[in-house]
Amino acid sequence: MIFPLIRVINMSFFDYRVFEGGKMIYVGLKNFREAFADARFLNAVLNTLQFTIVTVGFQFIIGLFIALILDKQFRGRSLIRMAVLLPWALPTVINSLLFRWMFDGQFGLFNDILIRIGIVSRPVNWLASPLGATFAIYFTQIWKVSSLVGLILLAGLQSIPQTIYESATVDGAGELRKFFKLTLPLLRPAIIVVLIFRSLVALQVFDVIYAMTKGGPADATESVVYNIYMQTFLFTEFGYGSAMSLLLSVLILLFGFMYIRGFYRQESTMGEGV
Amino acid sequence: MNIKAATMLRKTAFVIILVATVVISFFPVVWMFLTSLKTSTEIYAFPVVYIPTKLTIQNYVDVFTQNRLARFFFNSVLVGSVATMVCLAVSSLAAYGLSRFRVRNNLLILVIILGFSTFPFIASVIPLFDVLRRLRMLNTYFSLMLPYIAFNIPFSVWLSFAYFKEFPLSIEDAAKIDGCSRLGTLWRIFYPLSAPVLSSVAIVTFINCWNEFIFALILISKPQMRTIPAGIALYPGEYSFPWETISAGAVVATLPIIFFIVFFQKKIISGLTRGAVKG
Numbered sequence: 001m002i003f004p005l006i007r008v009i010n011m012s013f014f015d016y017r018v019f020e021g022g023k024m025i026y027v028g029l030k031n032f033r034e035a036f037a038d039a040r041f042l043n044a045v046l047n048t049l050q051f052t053i054v055t056v057g058f059q060f061i062i063g064l065f066i067a068l069i070l071d072k073q074f075r076g077r078s079l080i081r082m083a084v085l086l087p088w089a090l091p092t093v094i095n096s097l098l099f100r101w102m103f104d105g106q107f108g109l110f111n112d113i114l115i116r117i118g119i120v121s122r123p124v125n126w127l128a129s130p131l132g133a134t135f136a137i138y139f140t141q142i143w144k145v146s147s148l149v150g151l152i153l154l155a156g157l158q159s160i161p162q163t164i165y166e167s168a169t170v171d172g173a174g175e176l177r178k179f180f181k182l183t184l185p186l187l188r189p190a191i192i193v194v195l196i197f198r199s200l201v202a203l204q205v206f207d208v209i210y211a212m213t214k215g216g217p218a219d220a221t222e223s224v225v226y227n228i229y230m231q232t233f234l235f236t237e238f239g240y241g242s243a244m245s246l247l248l249s250v251l252i253l254l255f256g257f258m259y260i261r262g263f264y265r266q267e268s269t270m271g272e273g274v
Numbered sequence: 275m276n277i278k279a280a281t282m283l284r285k286t287a288f289v290i291i292l293v294a295t296v297v298i299s300f301f302p303v304v305w306m307f308l309t310s311l312k313t314s315t316e317i318y319a320f321p322v323v324y325i326p327t328k329l330t331i332q333n334y335v336d337v338f339t340q341n342r343l344a345r346f347f348f349n350s351v352l353v354g355s356v357a358t359m360v361c362l363a364v365s366s367l368a369a370y371g372l373s374r375f376r377v378r379n380n381l382l383i384l385v386i387i388l389g390f391s392t393f394p395f396i397a398s399v400i401p402l403f404d405v406l407r408r409l410r411m412l413n414t415y416f417s418l419m420l421p422y423i424a425f426n427i428p429f430s431v432w433l434s435f436a437y438f439k440e441f442p443l444s445i446e447d448a449a450k451i452d453g454c455s456r457l458g459t460l461w462r463i464f465y466p467l468s469a470p471v472l473s474s475v476a477i478v479t480f481i482n483c484w485n486e487f488i489f490a491l492i493l494i495s496k497p498q499m500r501t502i503p504a505g506i507a508l509y510p511g512e513y514s515f516p517w518e519t520i521s522a523g524a525v526v527a528t529l530p531i532i533f534f535i536v537f538f539q540k541k542i543i544s545g546l547t548r549g550a551v552k553g
Contacts, residue, residue, distance in 0.1 A: 069291055078539065080292060083299040085535045085542060091304070091485035091503040094524045098302045101309070101517055109305060112322040123320070128370035147299065148546065155547035204394050207487045211507055225396045227486075232400055233492055245397035256392030260385050 008249075013263075021200035031243030041244060043219055044227040051138070051223065052202040058142045059198060063149025070150065071157045084147040092144065096211035099140040103127055103212075130220030133213045137221055141208055149194055156190025157183070196259040203252055223246050303528060310334070310521040314360060315519055333522035343523055345498055346505035353415055353501060354483035357422035358476050365427045366472065369434035369461050391428035395421075395488050403492055413496045421493075422483045430475040433548055437471040438464065470484070474545030476507065477538050502527045 035041050070080065102109040104123030114120045126132040160183070168178050184191075206225040211217060215222035215230070218251065228248070232241025309317060310333050312326040337343045368387075372380045402421060405410045440466070449459045465472065490504040500508070506523040509516060535542065 009398050011401060011404070050510055058328075066295065069288070069295075072288075076292075080294060081539045081543065082535050083296040085539055086299050086303065086531075088546075089481055089485075089531045089535055089542070091487070091527060091531075093485075093487045093503045093507045094527055097507065097520055098306050098524065099517075101520070102302065102305065107318050107320050107322065109322055111372060112320065115321070135409060143298070143302075147295075151543060152547050155543075191488070200392055204396065206396070210487070210491070225394070228396050228400075229488075229492075233403075238400060238404060242400050245394060245400055249394050249397045252392060252394050253389075258394065 008242045008246060011239055012205055029120045031240045032247070034240060035244050035247060040219060040222070041224075044222045044224045047220070047222060048205065048224045051141075051205055052199050054186045055138055055141045055145070056198045057193060058100065058138075059146045060195060062142065062146040063153055063194070066147060066150030067153035067157055070154050084151055087144045087146075088148040088151075088202055090144075092207035093211045095144060096140055096208045098128065099136065099143070100212045103132075103136045127213055128217055130217055133217060133221050137208055137212055140212065141202075141205070144208075145198065149198065152194045153187065153190055160186045192202055196255055200252055200255050200259060203248070203255070293529050306521050306524050309517060310525050312351060312518075314518055317521075333518045334526075337519050337522040337526070339510040341509065341519055341523065342505065343502075343526055346500055347526065349415070349499060350484055351502040353418045353422065355410060356415070357419045357426070357483050358480045360419070361426045361430055361479055361547050362472060362476055363425045364458070365430040365475075366434050366465070366468075368427075368431050369438050369452040370464060372431075372510075373435050373438040373441075384432060385455075387428045387431055390528070391425065395425070399489055402489075406493060413494055414501045415499070417493045418489055418501065421489050422486060426479045426482060430479060433475050433545070434468065436548070437468050470541075470544075471548075473538075474541045474548070477534060477541055481531065481534060481542070482553065 014085040047145060066084065070077075070084070070223075105111070105123055105128060108123070108126070110126070111120070111123040115123070124132060126136045151245065164182060164186075165178060173181070204225050205223045206229065209221055209223050209226050210229075213221045215226050224244070225248070228241050228244045231237045307328060311329050311331070312323065313328055313330050313332070316323040316326055316328070372383060398421065402417075403412070406417050411417050442545060445463055446459055449463055454462065484501075485503060486501075487503050487507070490501045491507070494500050494504065497505070497508075502523075502544070506520060509520055509523065
């Protein structure tokens with residue numbers, strides 16, 4: 001794990017085109033300066049930040065909802081468990097291809113349903129417009145991850161002792177009050193870990209974009225990792241790619257640091273509690 | 275509204291939400307399955323044909339005879355299972371060491387291990403590609419196993435550690451008195467006792483490997499060496515999308531996943547949630 005880190009830092013200071021003789025020319029910070037001036041890279045950064053905020057936000061809301069629903073005893077839990085696991089367990093590329101097919105402008109299932117219930121009159125060519133493609137990708141990602149977020153929050157909910165709720169009821173607290181004054185604060189550690197971790201993953205989004213739009217139309221859905229992938233492996237700019245991926249790593253490590261601090265705190269308070 | 279009606283209403287809403295969750299989760303997979311059984315005429319029809327009128331297994335025949343799906347499947351199984359086993363072996367030893375020997379700052383070491391797991395895939399695939407190319411090791415199973423092992427170790431060390439440290443020291447002392455070596459203790463006592471957590475880790479690791487895409491796309495360019503997600507994602511040509519083969523391939527790629535979530539759902543859930551919420 002350490003080797004690639006050092007190597008990528010090293011490569012980022014060179015002009016390095018692997019397939020054209022493979023000569024490495026030292027260029028100092030040029031790659032980094034280029035990245036900050038590269039309109040396409042900056043566009044990808046904005047797209048990725050927007051993607052992260054929107055999808056993680058929705059995943060959290062839907063996930064919390066799922067967790068609250070599932071935190072009750074009922075029959076058929078095993079079916080529900082499968083339903084909750086399935087989106088997470090499918091290969092991302094495969095489910096993205098599926099959604100691409102369902103969002104298809106000519107033969108897509110979603111268009112057919114929308115026409116049948118009368119929301120649109122003509123088929124919408126989702127993936128051909130920037131807005132439609134962005135929506136389709138967000139939708140797919142939210143579908144995939146919300147239930148996983150739900151599972152993790154559910155585990156958090158179940159670690160809250162029931163007696164707290166009972167005493168709150170005795171004290172005359174209503175359902176809403178219990179939710180905001182008890183559930184949310186007690187769930188905080190789980191919420192923080194899940195939000196940071198999902199952001200870490202969302203900042204690196206690649207599979208969905210590769211399978212659904214390849215960054216198009218007109219770079220509207222291009223993410224940072226997709227941009228780096230293209231620069232490095234299609235245009236063979238290894239030095240430049242390394243520099244950009246290093247910039248991404250710095251951003252991610254920032255989040256990673258927060259994530260780990262959340263973990264560390266839980267672990268150390270656990271130790272004190274016992 | 276009286277109390278009875280209110281509870282009725284509540285129950286109905288509850289059931290509706292549950293049913294909706296199940297339907298929303300399952301429909302893409304069901305749709306994929308239906309598509310894979312349709313003839314081309316019915317796949318490319320609008321308005322959409324929901325239930326195929328003529329069932330055909332031609333797509334499956336094609337996908338196995340013309341598109342190397344069997345090979346992709348084999349590659350995925352091989353890479354995934356070897357990576358899972360190595361990962362489990364290495365991480366259980368590491369977790370054992372960290373939990374049993376008096377390692378100074380053992381929590382700090384764990385945190386550093388976890389920190390490395392957040393290092394972006396794209397930033398490690400670039401140097402890895404470069405090195406493997408120089409060693410002429412691109413397009414080998416090893417080239418995929420290496421990153422899969424490396425990226426799954428942190429998580430499984432962390433989980434095993436959390437479990438191992440709960441074991442009382444007296445177990446080991448008893449084993450030592452009975453003449454059991456360190457490794458013998460690990461093998462005869464720790465492994466059997468921690469089977470529940472190790473199997474969770476193994477299943478989650480295997481699913482991660484099965485689904486991984488970015489390394490599989492970049493490090494493998496020979497069609498016969500591809501794993502199943504990369505293989506299927508690369509079916510489409512530049513402008514045409516053969517949904518017949520994609521849907522049939524996708525069903526085959528999903529079968530092991532379905533198998534796991536039907537038979538090991540509780541294990542997977544405990545593996546996924548233990549990492550995020552302690553206690």
